[in-house]
Every structure is written in C-alpha cells, then in structure tokens.
Amino acid sequence: MQASDDLQTRWWKLEEKMIERFGKKPDLETILFLIGIQEFGDIRPKFTKEQKQDLMHIAVCSLLSQSGYYDIDRYDDDGWPHFRQLKALPEFNMIEQEIFLKDHVLLYFSNHDF
Numbered sequence: 001m002q003a004s005d006d007l008q009t010r011w012w013k014l015e016e017k018m019i020e021r022f023g024k025k026p027d028l029e030t031i032l033f034l035i036g037i038q039e040f041g042d043i044r045p046k047f048t049k050e051q052k053q054d055l056m057h058i059a060v061c062s063l064l065s066q067s068g069y070y071d072i073d074r075y076d077d078d079g080w081p082h083f084r085q086l087k088a089l090p091e092f093n094m095i096e097q098e099i100f101l102k103d104h105v106l107l108y109f110s111n112h113d114f
Contacts, residue, residue, distance in 0.1 A: 007099060010106050017114065028098065031105055035059035038112075042079060054080065063104035064089070066111070 018026050026034070036055030037043060039062045047055065061070040061083040073084040092100055 007103055007106070011102055014106060014109060014114075028101065028105075029056065032056045032059040032063075032101075035062065035105070035108060040080065058083075060101070063101065063108055066104060066107055 015025050018031070033052060033055055036057070036059035039058050040055060058081055061081075064070050065072070065083070069085065069087055069089055070083040071086055073082045075081050090100070
C-alpha cells in the first residue's frame with residue numbers, strides 16, 4: 001500500500017501546482033487534454049469535441065510511449081501525430097488503469113520539469 005500512498009502524495013503535489021498555475025483543480029481528463037495540447041503543439045482558441053478526444057488519445061499514447069507501449073508512426077497532413085502500438089497493454093480494472101495512467105502523468109511532468 002505504500003507505493004499507492006506515495007503515488008497519491010505525488011499526485012496531490014501535482015494538483016497543487018496545477019491549481020497555482022491555472023487557478024482550479026483539474027481532473028485526470030483535463031490533465032490528459034493539457035498534455036495532448038502540449039504534445040500536439042498547436043494551441044487553438046477552440047477545439048471540436050472530436051479534436052478534444054483526439055488530443056486525449058495523443059496524451060495517452062505519449063504518456064505510455066515513456067514505457068515503450070507506443071511510438072509515433074507518422075504525422076498526417078494537418079500535423080496530427082499517429083501512433084503505433086509496440087506491445088500489449090497490461091489488463092487492469094478501472095482503478096488499476098487510473099493508477100497506471102496517473103503514474104505515467106507524474107513521470108511526464110517530472111521529465112518536463114513541472
């Protein structure tokens with residue numbers, strides 16, 4: 001349980017930094033959206049619902065590429081990255097999946113000096 005406690009403590013610290021930066025506490029989906037924008041590299045005043053989903057997909061693939069699950073395959077004509085899966089993802093229940101993602105989010109922000 002200690003590893004889980006450590007992850008929770010690190011997550012709370014990330015949330016505190018996000019609150020300082022953006023003025024409110026983001027949920028995991030919002031953080032994925034922000035990472036997606038960062039990785040896409042094109043900040044627009046408005047994204048469509050489909051583009052928001054695509055940005056969250058970019059975030060998840062980018063996060064999991066840190067552990068060798070995905071790699072960028074190509075960029076399309078509009079600059080959107082497309083990923084290829086390199087290895088199978090572990091089978092997790094919903095709680096384990098969230099922990100897995102949060103751990104990768106924390107690694108991402110650590111690697112980007114946030």
